[in-house]
Amino acid sequence: MGRPAMSARAPFDVDAVAAAAMDVFLRRGYAATSMDQIAETLGIRKASLYHHVASKEELLRRGVERAFDALTAVFDEPSARHGRAIDRLRYVLTRIAEVTLARAAEASLVIRTRGNTPFEEAIIHRRRAIDAAFAALVGAAADEGTLRADMPPALLARMMLGTTNALTEWYRADGVLTAAEIAQAVAAMLLDGARAPSAISAAAAPPRRGRRVRRG
């Protein structure tokens, strides 16, 4: 237990406490993070946190608010609203990836939420609105004929958002690639594919091995 240094130390405001909490939330997960652990990273005692925030859930609320604000704003950007659907889709995909990386901790709070409490249910509900907006964009591209037609647009949309959501699980800002570079790569792989343009691969499925889908 790091005894707090009684000597000089910058005073904390609520934003500093929230920022410290986001770090721990990203690494350990919200539920598995105790107020003790947040306090420890700040060099103070748990009880002192409650001078800055009213509850642990307030930290969660602050985080998801920032994530939702940033994500919903993407759909209002000019490049997301004008032009061919396929171009708007590429833009939105790139921007969602950028925002997810730039606000990785806050985004992971939204992504990992299971809906176990009433407040968590509200998060799920709000996330569905974003999912729906994105699915509508994918649907528009499908109607336009610029997306492959051999699978449902709703499935494409889910897989794409799955890919961006998964970014928070491994991305850390100190890597060699910038967030913008990774976001570009996400959109490029999802829309254009990972194959070299010239490489033609056997498109055959794996041989059927008895589809055991458990828990029918």
Next chain:
Amino acid sequence: MGRPAMSARAPFDVDAVAAAAMDVFLRRGYAATSMDQIAETLGIRKASLYHHVASKEELLRRGVERAFDALTAVFDEPSARHGRAIDRLRYVLTRIAEVTLARAAEASLVIRTRGNTPFEEAIIHRRRAIDAAFAALVGAAADEGTLRADMPPALLARMMLGTTNALTEWYRADGVLTAAEIAQAVAAMLLDGARAPSAISAAAAPPRRGRRVRRG
């Protein structure tokens, strides 16, 4: 609290308890699931669970074991070991998606693990071996020249596994699409792209801070 029916009811074995636990783990997450909630779905009291299993962590261990066994087996299948790397990659990608869907609850135990306890750290460690095997396969395809060369193979591998990992977050076995169909779609989108073959999209980055990805 559902009072257990004292009348006739099939006796439980350890597998039935484990299967019930997996259902709840998938929906609520491992940490957020209490032994009380598992017992309730079986219609017995919490204390009775301990006649079948020694601890909550034993349930986690059983699920993780099944997930790892199924995933590692994929790399030993003949189609994963012979042929062009790009074809092996397509096969493994499809099979990983299939296995992730068929064992969604068990796979999610592995995927959501944060490494907060010594046992969880061991899970992370073992998962890294699978990630490495997959990354090696992607690297082989890159060396072969059948993957796009404008982004690092390691990044491609991470994004691909991110996409399959995300499947457990929304897939439920009662949907219209079978696990095999979804797995096919995952590999098709990741390797060939979501765009219609004819549709040429503006490849421009969002104007904001568009740095293009370089690096082999």
Next chain:
DNA sequence: GTCTATAGCGCGATAGAC
């Protein structure tokens, strides 16, 4: 093989001194 009852512990949050 299931029950009731409870030990033991860690957590979020509060009270009040300094």
Next chain:
DNA sequence: GTCTATCGCGCTATAGAC
């Protein structure tokens, strides 16, 4: 604004009756 001390609760796990 931080501290020590503690309350109250829910959790995993155990004890022992039936």
